[in-house]
Amino acid sequence: MKLLFQHVHAINRALPVLLIFVIPVSTALTNIVLGVLCLFWILDNRTDRFASWLGMFRSNPVALMGAAVFLMHLLGMVYTAGETAKIGESLSDGARFLFISMMMLYFRDDTIRRAFLFSFMAAMGMILVLSCLLCLDLLPGLIPVWGDSQNCVIFHDHIKQNVFMAFTAFLAGLQVRKPGIGWIRKSLWMIFSLAALVNVLFMVAGRTGHVIVMVLLAYYFLTWNRAKSLVAGGLVFLLLVTFAWINPANPLFKRAGIVMEEVKEWQLDEPADITSSSGLRLEWMVNSLKLIRQNPFIGTGTGSFEAVYGRLVSDTQMTPTDNPHNEYLMTTVQFGLAGLLVLLGFFAVQWHYSGSFQDPAQARAARGLVLLMLVACLTASPLQDSAEGWFFVFMSALLFTERPSIRKFLL
Helix, strand or coil: CHHHHHHHHHHHHHHHHHHHHHCCCCHHHHHHHHHHHHHHHHHCCCCCHHHHHHHHHHHCHHHHHHHHHHHHHHHHCCCCCCCHHHHHHHHHHHHCCHHHHHHHHHHCCHHHHHHHHHHHHHHHHHHHHHHHHHHCCCCCCCCCCCCECCECCCCCCHHHHHHHHHHHHHHHHHHHCCCCCCHHHHHHHHHHHHHHHHHHHHCCCCHHHHHHHHHHHHHHHHCCCHHHHHHHHHHHHHHHHHHHHHCCCCHHHHHHHHHHHHHHHCCCCCCCCCCCHHHHHHHHHHHHHHHHHHCCCCCCCCCCHHHHHHHHCCCCCCCCCCCCCCHHHHHHHHHHHHHHHHHHHHHHHHHHHHCCCCCHHHHHHHHHHHHHHHHHHHHCCHHHCHHHHHHHHHHHHHHCCCCCCCCCCCC
């Protein structure tokens, strides 16, 4: 029996590594691996397994705040105005945050941590190569993809791919700053980072990713040596200007122009054009604020957004939705200002806790993840999405785990 549990534990150590590879690739595979991971996590009940998990809430404030987010969803069921299916979906979104503490039990091991990072970067490297081939019309037709040569998305839509690729560019950039790795490895990481940056800005039409990568780029240089930042930042700027000059009809400029036109055309209290992405978002924002005004303190309950929004616009020509494409609005409608404070408190605890890390590279990577999510939540509801939600949860588990070793964080 003891030998059996050792095998179960070994498998469960490998499953997070597999999971982070499939998250950017396939939602179906993600769900399968998650199911197996949950099963083996339960079976991996060594004498201290559940005791260690409960102890994580006492020792790690990020784990504790993850439990608070789940508790918020649980309490919201008491007074919810939502339908059963949506309540279940929303509750599962909240339960996802428990995985942060569950996976922290494994990420204290440096071997798993490094394998996890390598697996994610390998998956994104594969996607980057396929995306570049698609851009050049060299991708074999046998490979099914989401996009085309004008919007080079591969396995997921443009929002998800750009979010993942923006963080990939940031992590690869941090590798460039790692001391003592040699100029060959440093050059390879630099090429990888720049290629991912160009992919986000000029190959994929994901506005959320465009903003995220700009924010991460600014944070990257602000946390570096001033002289090196000026030189490297200048070179990156020249590179981006060159790509923009070579291809003025790139997704970055196109999407920016579309946003400006759509915002100009939008009229307050008038139904937005159903083809206007920005117009619809503005309409959903205004109506969500009306819903918040009606129930400002504790909201309308877990999974209630679609129901209460539908009632608000039922006698109008406005477009119903189950998602305002803004995580802050989604949270405040359902859980009120109290819920918004819990969500912002979660991010604040992450930011503050990362300041205590001995390894500055881990601190920068962790704060980069927080910045990514803070920006993503302004233009989408990533915590409601399967791929982005699981990405954030498992990256949070990795980056905010207290490790007994003080070995350098990066690969």
